[in-house]
Amino acid sequence: MAPQLDTYFKTVDELADQFIDRLRKAVAIPSVSADPDLRPKVVEMGLFLEKELLALGATVEKRYPGEQPGFPGLQLPPIILSRYGSDPKKRTILVYGHYDVQPALKEDGWATDPWVLTVDEKDRMYGRGSTDDKGPVLGWLNAIEAHQKAGIDFPVNLLMCFEGMEEYGSEGLDDLIIAEAKKYFKDADAVCISDNYWLGTEKPCLTYGLRGCSYYSVEVTGPGQDLHSGVYGGTVVEPMTDLVNLLGTLVDNKGKILIEGLSDLVAPLTEEEQSLYGDIAFTMDDLYESLGSKTTIHEKKEEALMARWRYPSLSIHGIEGAFSAPGAKTVIPAKVTAKFSIRTVPNMQPDEVDALVFKHIHKAWEKLNTKNKVKPELMHAGKWWVASPKHWNFSAATKAVQSVFGVTPDFTREGGSIPVTLTFEQATGKNVLLLPMGSSTDAAHSINEKLDKRNYIEGTKLLGSYLHHVAEEPQV
């Protein structure tokens, strides 16, 4: 029987102003995890969440992961673990979010104070962290409160894990997830993460896949120190010359990765999968708009979506050690280190990728016939993730979207990685669902970050509705 949610939805609407006020209080705390000077504000934000959760009747445990690596004396902010309900007859859902935010300065170009939630005439709510990820985190709290105010029984036991270092590599989180998988998180039946975005602005989506990322450096060295190009140009084998030639062998400007054997690792495209892309609510114009240009590799949306979600890509990010400032400096850099990364997809195993990359580099290097030395290194690797969208966790979310928005959500993957997704899946062994609240125009990580009021309020309905459907969904 479909859950009766009308009273819940009505209560959320009635409480909308209070929920916006809760978000306003959260945005006012500049919990920038990348700035050691603002660390007290990150902690303050964690304590704000604790207080709100306690007021709602949840239990809270603050976990301090210790000192931040590389910053002696700087303590990491607490990971907030919380439980609301412990009825063994109910399903238990583990949700994750983060309460830290990206840096923001008015002078970066913000139209409004980034730390003051500012609602414009189109009900866009501007403020740092509004969509990434304070809005979604508070959505869970709002859902609890609306149930209480409406007098409706909460349909599941809710486990919450809110961290304060996501924008700085989630320092300390993986260890905690692994350690608590069979303890604090032991009765979790499924995981839900609301920390990504709709593909567009109108249609909600459920996300079931993420690309991985293998990030490499290639160091080229020759002379003992930087040299003056007037004195040494023409006499020394220049590391930059070798490096740009090496980089030119990695990928072409049609996106084709030139590393031998790499494409063989990619799972073949089935007809069934291919048929999925046509229906996705996404157009090339959406892509052009988000790029700020029409310089795309593909002309068709299906090809562009597949290139983003299910095929690998290789990007050259830059070169460390060469002259990178404005102006004209006549240096022959002695040691230059290029950085590039490969976005990986099923079934590329990171160590197989590494082996092919290193083999390619050494082979290309031999061809260069140079006196310089090359040293390629893997800097970090995060594996791709693909969940089963046929799991009851996704079915429940599908019905929740239908009940709130009246449409069937797109099933999407993302090109980027959210490493915690895979950690939760591997540590708990449970299905993980990415259930976004914000839209593609929210400008997370950018200036003028916002969350539309619609996304926040309907999103709060969505999270609650999802929990009701999760409670009723049959085990498959």
Place this chain on the structure above:
Amino acid sequence: MAPQLDTYFKTVDELADQFIDRLRKAVAIPSVSADPDLRPKVVEMGLFLEKELLALGATVEKRYPGEQPGFPGLQLPPIILSRYGSDPKKRTILVYGHYDVQPALKEDGWATDPWVLTVDEKDRMYGRGSTDDKGPVLGWLNAIEAHQKAGIDFPVNLLMCFEGMEEYGSEGLDDLIIAEAKKYFKDADAVCISDNYWLGTEKPCLTYGLRGCSYYSVEVTGPGQDLHSGVYGGTVVEPMTDLVNLLGTLVDNKGKILIEGLSDLVAPLTEEEQSLYGDIAFTMDDLYESLGSKTTIHEKKEEALMARWRYPSLSIHGIEGAFSAPGAKTVIPAKVTAKFSIRTVPNMQPDEVDALVFKHIHKAWEKLNTKNKVKPELMHAGKWWVASPKHWNFSAATKAVQSVFGVTPDFTREGGSIPVTLTFEQATGKNVLLLPMGSSTDAAHSINEKLDKRNYIEGTKLLGSYLHHVAEEPQV
């Protein structure tokens, strides 16, 4: 008749400690032209020179070129114009030097305080500016003083031009030289600049040629802003991919410039010129030592010297706008600007070089078949310079070296440019000689800059001896 210089030489030896003390006072003034906060110290150094010159009986005019471009309210230090003697029966020699220095911090790795002249057990005198260019500048003053103390008539009229912005692009100097060519400098018969170095450590040289430098930027643009490689990798034509491919078409790692037509502009090597290189006091081991590696393009000294002095070279200096910091950032840079330069030689005309470079870039760009845009630009061009080493100015210097060091100097060219050389030649129409005082191991611009006591004291003898020979050399 060869001039009798024994008394002069003896007097220089007797005054050695005083001359070293003069250098000590100069080194103690941190006249760093690149640091606006130290501008008063640059001015102080100019006034120190003025005081010393006045004490020696020279006349002095301080010329203030005005405000430093780009630094509102910051006055450029004075150019010190000075004259010693105005006997119409004597030749007039114009000498140039600079009294500003490169930055220096003890913590950069200096073994001693860079602002305290420190003489070690091998009579190496360490201190910022010791060799570049305070030692040579004071050498002219020492020569005057030694003549006075020895009671020897000064053989020429000496015009001096000492600037305080050489290490920051000689701001304001070109205009002054051009303006004064037919005024303050009007009776100059030849020019002598002591601001470069011996090729090695034992044998003096005279320098008669410099390569020019044409410095280019190539901007590649596509997307409207930097992109996340997870989200956009594989869908967008990446500017970095195009740029590294473009850079790969410029030069190979054997130093061969791949720009069509460029080598046709180079003056052919004559048998006579080729025969000169074998005798130069220079070995591949000298080159290996200064490089700190054996990663040279050539194996023979003749080839290496020709590659440095008489053939063009192309160096890729770096890329602006890409990720250049340590660490791993997953950015697709939207706008990347490579910097490269070509060292030019006779008979390459800068505008011909530009035309070939632009043509090459546009042709290579077409081959890339890309949606991105390319914009190559000339950032600056300085022309090569070659003087006639058969002029009496060089003959006099040759005899001076023989009289002080007992050897015939090497005739050298340099790979780098000293733009003021060409300006003096073009503005005055007179022969310019580069007469170095320091040696190849002096580490100008680096930590632990030094001038050997031998180079300073024998160098002072050399400058005085040169003036005597100049006075007697017949007009050719």
